Amino acid sequence: xxxxxxxxxxxxxxxxxxxxxxxxxxxxxxxxxxxxxxxxxxxxxxxxxxxxxxxxxxxxxxxxxxxxxxxxxxxxxxxxxxxxxxxxxxxxxxxxxxxxxxxxxxxxxxxxxxxxxxxxxxxxxxxxxxxxxxxxxxxxxxxxxxxxxxxxxxxxxxxxxxxxxxxxxxxxxxxxxxxxxxxxxxxxxxxxxxxxxxxxxxxxxxxxxxxxxxxxxxxxxxxxxxxxxxxxxxxxxxxxxxxxxxxxxxxxxxxxxxxxxxxxxxxxxxxxxxxxxxxxxxxxxxxxxxxxxxxxxxxxxxxxxxxxxxxxxxxxxxxxxxxxxxxxxxxxxxxxxxxxxxxxxxxxxxxxxxxxxxxxxxxxxxxxxxxxxxxxxxxxxxxxxxxxxxxxxxxxxxxx
Numbered sequence: 043x044x045x046x047x048x049x050x051x052x053x054x055x056x057x058x059x060x061x062x063x064x065x066x067x068x069x070x071x072x073x074x075x076x077x078x079x080x081x082x083x084x085x086x087x088x089x090x091x092x093x094x095x096x097x098x099x100x101x102x103x104x105x106x107x108x109x110x111x112x113x114x115x116x117x118x119x120x121x122x123x124x125x126x127x128x129x130x131x132x133x134x135x136x137x138x139x140x141x142x143x144x145x146x147x148x149x150x151x152x153x154x155x156x157x158x159x160x161x162x163x164x165x166x167x168x169x170x171x172x173x174x175x176x177x178x179x180x181x182x183x184x185x186x187x188x189x190x191x192x193x194x195x196x197x198x199x200x201x202x203x204x205x206x207x208x209x210x211x212x213x214x215x216x217x218x219x220x221x222x223x224x225x226x227x228x229x230x231x232x233x234x235x236x237x238x239x240x241x242x243x244x245x246x247x248x249x250x251x252x253x254x255x256x257x258x259x260x261x262x263x264x265x266x267x268x269x270x271x272x273x274x275x276x277x278x279x280x281x282x283x284x285x286x287x288x289x290x291x292x293x294x295x296x297x298x299x300x301x302x303x304x305x306x307x308x309x310x311x312x313x314x315x316x317x318x319x320x321x322x323x324x325x326x327x328x329x330x331x332x333x334x335x336x337x338x339x340x341x342x343x344x345x346x347x348x349x350x351x352x353x354x355x356x357x358x359x360x361x362x363x364x365x366x367x368x369x370x371x372x373x374x375x376x377x378x379x380x381x382x383x384x385x386x387x388x389x390x391x392x393x394x395x396x397x398x399x400x401x402x403x404x405x406x407x408x409x410x411x412x413x414x415x416x417x418x419x420x421x422x423x424x425x426x427x428x429x430x431x432x433x434x435x436x437x438x439x440x441x442x
Contacts (some may be wrong), residue, residue: 043073043198045074045077046194046195046196046197047192047194047201049185050156051079051154051192054154055080055153056082057079057080057149057152057153057155058082058084058147058152058154059081059082059084059156060083060085060086061073061085061103061105062217063214063215064205064215065200065203066163066195067157067202067215068105068207068212068214069212069214070194070207071083071202072206072212073194073195074194076140080112081109081111082114082150082152083105083106083111083112083113084113084114084115084116084118084155085103085114085115086135086139086368087115087117087138088120089117089118090120090121091118091219094217094218096108097389098217099115101214102115103115104405114146119233120134120138123137123138139281140191148428151348152192153190154192155191156192156193157192158193159196160195160196160198160200161195161198161247161250162235162246164183164196164250164253165183165235165246165253166227166230166235167184168181168182168183168249169230169235170227170230175373178256178259178263179260181253182253182260183249183250183253184196185257194359198273201244201439236338258268258270258274258277259408262274263411269298270299273294273331276294277290280293283309284309285308285313289308293320297320300317302315302317303315303395304316310324316395317395321397330365330403331365331416331438331440332365333363333365333439334433334439335363335436336435336437337356337432337433338433338435339433340430345426345433347420350437350438351435352414352436353435354420354424354425354434355424355427356432357430357432358424358435359407359413360407360408360409362404362407365403365406365416365420365438366404366406367403367404368371368385368386368389372384372386372404373412374415374420375417376389376419376421377420377421377422384392392418402415404419405436405438407424411424414436416438
């Protein structure tokens with residue numbers, strides 16, 4: 043199971059894992075424990091469901107004991123707290139648990155508080171906020187990290203969680219109130235989302251991408267200098283070229299890590315991230331270059347080569363000439379120098395990106411010697427000098 047964890051989250055520093063006894067939190071504890079993270083479990087008994095709440099506590103205690111995971115527990119008089127603070131039961135329970143979780147995180151020296159919200163929860167939150175009326179921020183769902191609270195299961199669906207528990211033969215507790223549709227979240231869960239999934243089996247994943255896109259827009263508005271601003275620009279540019287949500291994020295991450303020579307292809311478009319720059323190429327059939335050779339009257343005139351033509355001492359060449367792609371091991375003596383240099387090293391020094399390197403062609407003579415790295419530099423061995431008698435001009439073109 044692929045968990046979402048901050049990069050700085052290590053297996054040496056303990057995580058405070060909140061375990062209610064329900065399938066989501068049991069899966070979270072089991073997955074973190076299985077992957078080698080040091081876990082401390084925390085359980086709240088809100089005493090809202092009588093014996094059912096006590097059974098939850100008993101279940102979590104036995105689970106932690108079986109996994110050899112330390113467990114801290116807390117009892118709350120939730121109804122009294124809600125009355126005192128003039129809060130709903132739901133908000134009272136939220137305040138109580140998160141306040142205590144943070145106290146325990148600090149006391150126990152834990153890096154983060156891990157809670158078990160999943161992709162379904164995030165999509166439900168989207169629709170809850172939509173019914174209340176909201177802005178962009180309210181449509182971004184639940185965030186993977188909020189200060190010291192992390193949600194490693196946020197990209198995992200409830201069905202995937204249940205499959206994981208079945209595979210591991212792990213039972214869990216079911217909160218009877220989860221099926222009560224008098225609560226708005228439950229109505230969304232049981233009545234609304236199934237209709238969307240029936241229309242699009244990938245609806246939850248599609249919603250995840252949509253909420254992430256909205257989060258990027260919100261971050262760009264909040265801080266125009268943020269990395270998300272660049273991600274938003276990539277979305278606008280690459281989505282029109284057929285790049286998917288995940289692929290665009292891969293390009294962005296390659297930029298953020300300053301990757302060199304990373305190539306992303308899609309249909310007729312190739313995106314190259316190289317040396318801090320992102321370049322977009324339209325893929326096309328690479329045309330082989332043609333060339334013409336003409337004699338030039340050498341009367342001491344300055345003969346300076348250009349991008350598509352070059353001058354050589356005809357008597358130094360072994361004819362006929364030929365054009366081919368460069369390959370590993372090719373070398374030449376750059377004009378003005380005495381020592382040889384590998385073509386690969388030369389192209390790297392010239393800071394050519396991956397696509398430009400792939401398409402680089404050479405002019406070679408009948409002995410296989412590189413005469414010209416076309417468009418870049420000629421070979422010093424075939425240059426015109428004061429002893430040259432016959433000069434030839436080689437011109438290259440795509441028009442054959």
